[in-house]
Amino acid sequence: MEQRIIKRLENIVGSTNIIFKPEERICYSYDGTIQRGTPDVVVFPDGTGEVSEIIKLANLEKIPVFPRGAGTGLSGGSIPQHGGIALVLTRMNRIKEISKEDLLAVVEPGVITGNLHQEVERLGLFYPPDPASLKTCTMGGNIAENAGGPRAFKYGVTRDYVLGLEVVTPTGDIMQTGGRTVKNVTGYDLTRLLTGSEGTLGVVTQIIVRLIPKPKDKKTALVIFDDLDKAASTVNAIISEGVIPATLEIMDRITIECVEKTAHLGLPIDAEAVLLIEVDGSLAKVSEDIQIIEDICTKNSCRAMEVASLLADRERLWKARRAVSSAIVQLKPTKISEDATVPRSKIPEMIRRLREISEKYNLFLPVFGHAGDGNLHPNIIADKNDKDEMERAEKAVGEIFKAALDLGGTLSGEHGIGVMKKNYLEGEMGAIGLNYLRAIKKAVDPQNILNPGKIF
Amino acid sequence: MEQRIIKRLENIVGSTNIIFKPEERICYSYDGTIQRGTPDVVVFPDGTGEVSEIIKLANLEKIPVFPRGAGTGLSGGSIPQHGGIALVLTRMNRIKEISKEDLLAVVEPGVITGNLHQEVERLGLFYPPDPASLKTCTMGGNIAENAGGPRAFKYGVTRDYVLGLEVVTPTGDIMQTGGRTVKNVTGYDLTRLLTGSEGTLGVVTQIIVRLIPKPKDKKTALVIFDDLDKAASTVNAIISEGVIPATLEIMDRITIECVEKTAHLGLPIDAEAVLLIEVDGSLAKVSEDIQIIEDICTKNSCRAMEVASLLADRERLWKARRAVSSAIVQLKPTKISEDATVPRSKIPEMIRRLREISEKYNLFLPVFGHAGDGNLHPNIIADKNDKDEMERAEKAVGEIFKAALDLGGTLSGEHGIGVMKKNYLEGEMGAIGLNYLRAIKKAVDPQNILNPGKIF
Missing domain, CATH: 3.30.70.3450 (Alpha-Beta Plaits)
Incomplete structure (x- = not known):
């Protein structure tokens, strides 16, 4: 990346909040998958204004921007593609308000989900979404991937708790969606469109979540x-x-x-x-x-x-x-964690199909997950250095997706598409659906600046 | 409208499912508001294929299409603007499936909400959304406006129960969104984007709704x-x-x-x-x-x-x-029913402000509604033939919206924007938010065929 651009980024975030040495940048090249991609530069903005300035600069210079929280994602959603700017939001980690009366919290995207749990439970309140990575993952990442968790069966997923967002658009403008009320039908539901959009339609810089009373x-x-x-x-x-x-x-x-x-x-x-x-x-x-x-x-x-x-x-x-x-990674080091989801009545059939796939490709494939909502986690345990095994694993993943779709299910219940599943997307959504998604993306991000290469 | 276009529409829906006489068309010029707009022709398609053909023809001939259910809307969402085709979906009124095992129902858009209630409750199941018009309003309209109701406080609004949709896009293509699982993060959340989009982003031709067990x-x-x-x-x-x-x-x-x-x-x-x-x-x-x-x-x-x-x-x-x-229309015949919503803690303040507005403009303004979620229904009761009173009412409506926004609320909790509130939209969403909405609309409906003149 050109020195003058790094200089301009440094002017925005300050010299202590930017990384450009290769050995440091590599720390921001991974997530919870086997995907890797090293950014050209890593910035740690603090505040919506700084995020906006970075995105505006990126549009001017046509540099891709990859928003990122704690990097615990399971679909490659935050992995940089072809360099670009890694936009790490972990400094923006304030819980700004918890209202007992209005049953809501206002948080920044870098707040760790488990910390929010603790703070609200101290007040007798409850924030249900509980992704397995809750001790490290951030609220911004939860919004981006619409995270679930075991409690989603009764309480719903992240989407069901987001009331409003502050968003920096792909062109660097700042907008507010939703608000402080549970009911809101003013304009299109941008709050839910942004939730689960994997950082491709905007960078979330503030989040209003709904809380409920803590179960006794x-x-x-x-x-x-x-x-x-x-x-x-x-x-x-x-x-x-x-x-x-x-x-x-x-x-x-x-x-x-x-x-x-x-x-x-x-x-x-x-x-x-x-x-x-x-x-x-x-x-x-x-x-x-x-x-x-x-x-x-x-x-x-x-x-x-x-x-x-x-x-x-x-x-x-x-x-x-x-x-x-x-336990499941004791045997071999590489875990390919899927979250293909089927209608509840199809769980036994799905588990049987997964066993057939496991036998066919001679793979170790334990299955566990959220039976209440049909959201299973078939995990292929392999060794990424074993080329033959990884090839078999790839074929098995394709068959897992096919089985889920055959049974009226979906590719992803809670991990998102990211880069891992994008080749399978058309199989579920069809060409028309995919075009509809692409049209939205192009309309709000004409230069394809924000998290390019994800979803489609 | 040209005779050859009417002929082509007749070929699509059959001669008994089209209306073009003025005295018949006028029946499709109203909804639950004081808005009126007569379509040039009214068609009653049966089946997704027919809807698709109508929309394709409309694109070819550049004729606006106004989808419509039972016409009970409270924001003018289904009122034709400058003629065009009224697309009445009431013939598509089949409940196609109720699954006890997967806790879902598959229905066509013309199904009356109250009928779905009855059918699922007979099986010990429950579909919570209960707009006041449930005995006549249709599921398609409920999706379009993201209908609420008294039970929304505990159970959530229509959006919280929609799992998947079959949609004819504004260009006449057919796509499926979501599916039969509660968890689904495959691609953008088009299901929720469509829900509450007031018929501007697609015509819903089939709906999969989540059910829950009936409370005992x-x-x-x-x-x-x-x-x-x-x-x-x-x-x-x-x-x-x-x-x-x-x-x-x-x-x-x-x-x-x-x-x-x-x-x-x-x-x-x-x-x-x-x-x-x-x-x-x-x-x-x-x-x-x-x-x-x-x-x-x-x-x-x-x-x-x-x-x-x-x-x-x-x-x-x-x-x-x-x-x-x-009761409230016994006094005067014209009811302007608003649904400005505030955070729960602001209900007493909102009611006080509504009383001030009522006194200031010398208007009869009873307030009732859903206290649990701050979704009040201030109703201005007036006489539309009294010009002076209607002018005062219009000013009062503006002040009601201002009060709701001042208190951190929203223009609309459950009625939608339609034509009634579109001039106030920027006040809540800002210019950036409005541009974001417009960009999405333009991307999926480049010729502005589907329900033009609504929301913005």
């Missing part, structure tokens, strides 16, 4: 099944009874085996499925719900069931689920 | 207050306690007086506010919630409170709220 009580159940269909029927029966657990997680046999081998939690490695069910709400509601769940699990011939009320006991039950990500 | 129990409370602030504090205290009623309606003194004078329900005409609170859920939860609500109302010095469990008793309490719309 919680109970957790770990239920073991010898039959995958029985586990799936249990999920449907619970929902049919009108019980909506906060989380309804499933782990398949391969995952159970893997977790048990590394974490030694006493899980039966011959079980076909484990459900981890957590209910929350008022004391009366939680007691009522867990009783209904126990009855349904028994009726559906579960092998065993443990219910916990106290925090320490609940944490113990959660250990199995929390151990999954680290 | 309900209780209703009618609470009378001598003090507006006490009523507002009660609303906040209920929510702070973690109780989220299904509906939390407020009526001001003027509204109470008006209802009592016409419906004689025994309401105290000197009360400052009435709250109508309904809780739903499981038996245990409903009992627990209503007890908390009773305690809070007592603590906040309500004058009187009546709680009902049985359907007949609950219906009696609802009578006051349901009587509002017909």
